[in-house]
Amino acid sequence: MASFEDVERLVAALTETEETTRHGHRTWAIAGKGYAWERPFSKADLRRFGDETPPDGPILAIRVEDLAEKEAVLAARAADGFFTIPHFDNYAAVLIELDKVSEPVLREALVDGWLVFAPPQLAKAHLDGE
Template sequence: MVSLDDVARMATDLPEVAEVDRHGNRAWAVCGVTASGGAKVFAWERPFSKADIRRYGAEAPPDGPILAIRVADLHEKEAVLADNPDAFFTIPHFDGYAAVLVQLEKVDEAALREAILDGWRSCAPPELSRRYRP
């Protein structure tokens, strides 16, 4: 199992990344990206809301810590979901939004590291992304 501390380590190992608070949860952002010079979040802890849980009805929602990670576009989202359906998923709240959810209890470290890097690349300035070679 991968923990949120593992996520923090993977994310903050990337250039220009800071851990920030997002609605009382941990999130990771590329610094100085927005028009106002702010940080752009590419991964965040995403607990289920009461509305999310209601949408599951009688079915139990995925267990354990959940992480949301941005993807480049909706085509990439579909590819990520198809590549690792046991750990990556989506919910109706994310319909039409370029991000996937990850069940940390089911994802392996290599798949998570790749998803975090892809999320970072989708938010990092092109020049910074080109310079970074993992």
């Protein structure tokens, strides 16, 4: 349903977003802090899946406000391709299978991630403009 090209287009609408590279993967940041990034599985991640088949499409990680928000997002959006892995335990971010997420849901998740680090005046201007 969505692709990294869609991610690029959607983050382009988020003021002051910069595309960088961290750990060899594209990362989108505001105020120098990454709020979304490509997140392929490492060999260790794949081992942790055991007999379970891991998602095979493109994976995007997005920051969330805190661990309570993470649990709420996972509960509300599991059917939309949102999930987590043990590597993300106690870390305020979720993973998204781009092949399963619709563009409106992806846009909302990206905006929420962007808002985690956006300077207050910039965040207010964005929210007032919606």
